[in-house]
Amino acid sequence: MAVKFNPSRLKLARTRRQLTLKALADRVGMSSRMVSEHEKEYCKHIPQEETIEAFSQALNYPVSFFLEQDSIESVDKETVSFRSLKSMRAAQEHAAIGAGQLGVMLNDFFEARFNLPSVNVPDYRGIEPEASAEAVRQEWGIGYVSIGNMIHLLEKHGVRVFSLAENTQDVDAFSFWKDGVPYIFLNTMKSGERSRFDAAHELGHLVLHRHGVPQGRDAEYEADRFASALLMPKVTVLPYKGRAMTIESILKLKAKWKVSAMALIVQMKNVGVLSEWQYKNLIITASKMGLRTREIDGIPRERSLVFDKIVSSLDEEKGGLLILAKELHLPLDELSALLFRMGVVHSGNISIRKESQLNKKPHLTLVT
Known part of the structure; x- marks a missing residue:
């Protein structure tokens, strides 16, 4: 039949x-x-x-x-920022866009049931990346302190951050705007430091290239400059000028900004802390130590607290993720992959006020 x-x-x-x-x-x-x-x-x-x-x-x-x-709403390929487009196979690109479609579907489902943080992402098209990064810090009230958790910061300002469990680093991260909502997808195969940089890089695309992402080296370079300036503001890096920078001091200092050793070396060169000779020597040493692909004393990978709290609020005793998968008619592996393979997370950073009636939206807030 x-x-x-x-x-x-x-x-x-x-x-x-x-x-x-x-x-x-x-x-x-x-x-x-x-x-x-x-x-x-x-x-x-x-x-x-x-x-x-x-x-x-x-x-x-x-x-x-x-x-x-x-x-399920389509996601226009022309609006998506792919960092490694040349190395991606067509199947990987289509699969990633499919993940974007599922992310939009999940967001629609959550927005119908929870009051998620409202979108507060500025449009700085035409402004230099470094100036844009500083402006974002001021608008979001960060000042010049080190960003404690990049994903939590994005979520606080309305960015929907999903994870990607694609079994490849060719699809490392991407972002797009859809119906006035900004989305970022992060590959879980990356180290904690590189994932933070990816998140900041994609925020750069959302801020600098809001109405369509121009594919190519220039756009990626702009997003990299934005990410470096956001995570490692020039004013916080410059005080180290004139010091004898060794790879040991770099490995110690990178924890201050929660970035990779390579990212810190590059930013120190860009802001004038390192001479060309110092920069080349540090890059050579770092490369020999394998720091292009791994970290020494790495940080834990960040994850979404918004989604953790939403799922645990659905039914803490019976397994919120299973219930959600059934209601959305999705395989559990797809849902887990998008929601940072989440379990129940206990934290004081985010709280959800539950309502006794399903037709009332619990209000999700970020607590400082």
């Missing part, structure tokens, strides 16, 4: 699993052409229940996901 079926959800699930039409067709025992027909918006071939079940098993998505009639 034929049932209702959502073709766009089949395509999304396939791209998330990075399968070609042929690969999925081989798994379900049909032709590539027939799978393609099932993905078309006006599908003439409504699949039978056994066919949908075959799609479900092949893609590890629940049958109910394909039967939901609500459309």
Whole structure:
């Protein structure tokens, strides 16, 4: 017996699993052409229940996901900042955009049930990255102190920060604006220090390139300059000028700003703390120590407290993540991957006031 079926959800699930039409067709025992027909918006071939079940098993998505009639909003590729576009395969790019679509869906679900922090991300198009970073610090009331937690800061100002559990570093981070809401996605394979820099880099894109991200080296260089200035303000780095900087002192000092050794060396060069000779020697030494890809005495990776608290508030005793996955008709692995593989987090930084009635939105606040 034929049932209702959502073709766009089949395509999304396939791209998330990075399968070609042929690969999925081989798994379900049909032709590539027939799978393609099932993905078309006006599908003439409504699949039978056994066919949908075959799609479900092949893609590890629940049958109910394909039967939901609500459309999942598209994310325009032209609005997305990809840091490693040249090294990405098409399948990786499509899968990442699919993660973006799921993130938007999750945000819509959360916004309908919780009062999330309102968006407060300035538009500094046309302004130099360093000046923009300083302006963000002043507007957000940070001053020149070291940023304790980059993700918490972003969430406080309305940025929706999701994680990516893509099994590759070719997709390290990306961001975009959608319906006036800023989104950032961070790869969980990166070190804590590099993830913080990625978060600041993507904030740079949101601030500097709000109405479309110009792909290319110039845009990436601008976002890097913004991130460096945001995490390591010039005024806090300059006092070290004239000191004898060794790799040991760099490894000790990087904890002050919670950045990688390489990022600190580059910023010290950019603001005039290091001479060209000092810079080259430190880069050579750091490279020999493997500090381009790893950290010594690294920091824990940051994660979202907003999403942790939302999930734990749904049902602390029965497993909020499982309940959420069932309600959204999503596989648990996809949900966990987007929400920092979250568990119950106890913290005084974020609190949610629960209401006894479902039609009342709990208000989520950041407590300083």
